[in-house]
Amino acid sequence: xxxxxxxxxxxxxxxxxxxxxxxxxxxxxxxxxxxxxxxxxxxxxxxxxxxxxxxxxxxxxxxxxxxxxxxxxxxxxxxxxxxxxxxxxxxxxxxxxxxxxxxxxxxxxxxxxxxxxxxxxxxxxxxxxxxxxxxxxxxxxxxxxxxxxxxxxxxxxxxxxxxxxxxxxxxxxxxxxxxxxxxxxxxxxxxxxxxxxxxxxxxxxxxxxxxxxxxxxxxxxxxxxxxxxxxxxxxxxxxxxxxxxxxxxxxxxxxxxxxxxxxxxx
Amino acid sequence: xxxxxxxxxxxxxxxxxxxxxxxxxxxxxxxxxxxxxxxxxxxxxxxxxxxxxxxxxxxxxxxxxxxxxxxxxxxxxxxxxxxxxxxxxxxxxxxxxxxxxxxxxxxxxxxxxxxxxxxxxxxxxxxxxxxxxxxxxxxxxxxxxxxxxxxxxxxxxxxxxxxxxxxxxxxxxxxxxxxxxxxxxxxxxxxxxxxxxxxxxxxxxxxxxxxxxxxxxxxxxxxxxxxxxxxxxxxxxxxxxxxxxxxxxxxxxxxxxxxxxxxxxxxxxxxxxxxxxxxxxxxxxxxxxxxxxxxxxxxxxxxxxxxxxxxxxxxxxxxxxxxxxxxxxxxxxxxxxxxxxxxxxxxxxxxx
Ligand SMILES: Nc1ncnc2c1ncn2[C@@H]1O[C@H](COP(=O)(O)OP(=O)(O)OP(=O)(O)O)[C@@H](O)[C@H]1O
Ligand SMILES: [Mg+2]
Numbered sequence: 001x002x003x004x005x006x007x008x009x010x011x012x013x014x015x016x017x018x019x020x021x022x023x024x025x026x027x028x029x030x031x032x033x034x035x036x037x038x039x040x041x042x043x044x045x046x047x048x049x050x051x052x053x054x055x056x057x058x059x060x061x062x063x064x065x066x067x068x069x070x071x072x073x074x075x076x077x078x079x080x081x082x083x084x085x086x087x088x089x090x091x092x093x094x095x096x097x098x099x100x101x102x103x104x105x106x107x108x109x110x111x112x113x114x115x116x117x118x119x120x121x122x123x124x125x126x127x128x129x130x131x132x133x134x135x136x137x138x139x140x141x142x143x144x145x146x147x148x149x150x151x152x153x154x155x156x157x158x159x160x161x162x163x164x165x166x167x168x169x170x171x172x173x174x175x176x177x178x179x180x181x182x183x184x185x186x187x188x189x190x191x192x193x194x195x196x197x198x199x200x201x202x203x204x205x206x207x208x209x210x211x212x213x214x215x216x217x218x219x220x221x222x223x224x225x226x227x228x229x230x231x232x233x234x235x236x237x238x239x240x241x242x243x244x245x246x247x248x249x250x251x252x253x254x255x256x257x258x259x260x261x262x263x264x265x266x
Numbered sequence: 267x268x269x270x271x272x273x274x275x276x277x278x279x280x281x282x283x284x285x286x287x288x289x290x291x292x293x294x295x296x297x298x299x300x301x302x303x304x305x306x307x308x309x310x311x312x313x314x315x316x317x318x319x320x321x322x323x324x325x326x327x328x329x330x331x332x333x334x335x336x337x338x339x340x341x342x343x344x345x346x347x348x349x350x351x352x353x354x355x356x357x358x359x360x361x362x363x364x365x366x367x368x369x370x371x372x373x374x375x376x377x378x379x380x381x382x383x384x385x386x387x388x389x390x391x392x393x394x395x396x397x398x399x400x401x402x403x404x405x406x407x408x409x410x411x412x413x414x415x416x417x418x419x420x421x422x423x424x425x426x427x428x429x430x431x432x433x434x435x436x437x438x439x440x441x442x443x444x445x446x447x448x449x450x451x452x453x454x455x456x457x458x459x460x461x462x463x464x465x466x467x468x469x470x471x472x473x474x475x476x477x478x479x480x481x482x483x484x485x486x487x488x489x490x491x492x493x494x495x496x497x498x499x500x501x502x503x504x505x506x507x508x509x510x511x512x513x514x515x516x517x518x519x520x521x522x523x524x525x526x527x528x529x530x531x532x533x534x535x536x537x538x539x540x541x542x543x544x545x546x547x548x549x550x551x552x553x554x555x556x557x558x559x560x561x562x563x564x565x566x567x568x569x570x571x572x573x574x575x576x577x578x579x580x581x582x583x584x585x586x587x588x589x590x591x592x593x594x595x596x597x598x599x600x601x602x603x604x605x606x607x608x609x610x611x612x613x614x615x616x617x618x
Contacts (some may be wrong), residue, residue: 075506097605162348162350165350167337167350168346168350168351168411170336170337171315171316171317171338171343172343172364172415173367174338174367175367178367186354199356246545
């Protein structure tokens with residue numbers, strides 16, 4: 001009795017999950033489908049598999065430039081945020097630290113405030129300093145924005161590590177740098193990797209802050225935004241599919257990397 | 267000349283957790299810091315290891331002042347209470363860490379690590395990770411990691427506290443034997459008096475951030491200098507009394523002052539070890555006490571007897587004697603005579 005009702009519940013849950021997944025992923029699947037299938041005036045030509053749109057995409061210089069800018073911005077802002085988050089977390093955890101509260105406020109605020117406020121403040125800041133806007137200012141804007149995510153993850157990991165680990169390292173003759181490299185970094189690595197992926201995703205599709213700070217530079221979201229006025233072409237489907245495959249690949253890499261080494265506490 | 271602490275003290279804010287302390291440890295000595303929780307044992311160890319800085323005084327080793335020398339430059343290694351093994355490194359890498367950061371060649375490190383792991387009896391476990399080891403094995407890895415660097419002094423903070431009773435006894439013997447073999451000084455922290463007595467060359471008894479007494483286990487056991495030490499070492503019979511005219515007067519008995527004690531009249535505490543009291547016999551200068559028996563307990567090799575002196579029924583005397591099935595023990599409630607030799611008694615100074 002209880003077994004069959006359990007099975008019923010499990011089946012129902014399974015259907016529900018499948019339905020949710022279907023609704024969530026239908027647009028994605030349709031987009032991916034349209035990127036490889038010919039759509040003509042007479043309707044959809046189901047038989048006509050072609051990578052033509054990918055070829056078109058490859059020739060669309062403005063989109064390719066936007067993608068390149070976005071990747072550069074994401075990579076730079078994430079790298080900057082990684083270094084900053086580790087430095088800040090180490091400082092905040094140090095027993096002699098002053099102004100902990102203030103630092104945390106400064107780190108979290110840009111993430112919590114509406115992006116308009118963050119973007120506008122940075123715009124005014126750069127304008128006052130006479131810094132011309134471009135890729136560099138977007139990178140700074142995104143670093144400030146994604147720092148909170150990395151900082152939180154790094155700090156949580158750091159706080160979970162016993163202080164004796166670092167004392168033991170020093171006790172065995174390691175300098176601060178050696179301790180950082182051989183003990184601290186291996187312990188933080190998985191948290192940093194997770195944070196970096198999250199931050200990368202945030203930075204990749206960040207639009208509002210970019211609008212304020214872009215100047216002449218164009219990131220992918222800005223480019224898509226601009227294209228909305230003139231209408232999309234199916235090469236956008238090709239682009240979205242590629243981005244999706246890229247994200248899935250990233251997720252798989254992270255989950256594979258994190259298991260064997262990273263999580264071996266105790 | 268080994269380790270020397272001169273007027274070393276430590277305060278956190280306004281709270282002074284370690285009063286100015288003088289302490290010396292000779293080369294190759296097994297020195298134990300013993301005291302109840304919160305007495306400042308770990309504080310001393312951390313000061314010597316360089317993990318915290320003293321708020322006063324000087325720490326020297328072999329004549330060199332180490333007070334301002336950072337931890338990684340001190341010729342000591344520590345076995346932490348939680349072992350503090352690096353979870354992402356294999357046993358071999360953990361043990362070789364101290365050699366690696368000194369820039370020793372890989373092959374030489376491997377050699378030395380293998381030999382050291384043999385010494386601590388973990389020959390085959392080179393490629394295991396700390397999460398795959400038992401408590402006792404982690405303990406030995408931590409030990410190997412410390413001794414492989416050939417330090418002048420090894421600091422151990424309650425290294426056996428997390429082990430079960432049997433493993434603990436085994437490790438006590440093992441540690442003591444290891445310490446003799448590598449001829450290195452150990453500064454060992456424990457709150458277990460039995461552990462301190464069985465392992466140490468000398469014991470430092472601490473209470474409330476102060477050193478109460480330093481001495482060989484026998485001295486501390488039989489000749490406690492302060493009431494705290496007399497109480498801390500288990501089951502001493504402590505009786506308040508006075509020294510007067512070369513005699514000790516207590517409510518329980520009066521007897522001749524033990525040889526070597528100051529004759530100056532003053533209040534004192536008399537400590538009589540339970541195994542120094544026996545049933546019957548006031549012969550040969552022994553001091554006799556007429557008592558009423560409270561209870562007798564057979565505990566195996568020893569039999570315990572509790573009795574109240576007729577002259578001072580508010581006091582309880584504890585007696586421990588080797589069990590003897592052939593000898594009848596006095597019944598509960600019976601009157602019996604207990605006796606001790608006056609020169610086996612410790613006169614403990616009170617006051618000051
Ligand atoms: N970082 C600190 N800040 C404030 N007080 C501290 C700090 N570290 C230790 N103390 C205090 O110093 C005193 C001595 O602590 P210590 O750790 O040396 O005791 P212990 O003898 O090792 O005790 P246990 O047997 O419980 O380990 C305690 O009262 C403790 O509360
Ligand atoms: Mg302690």
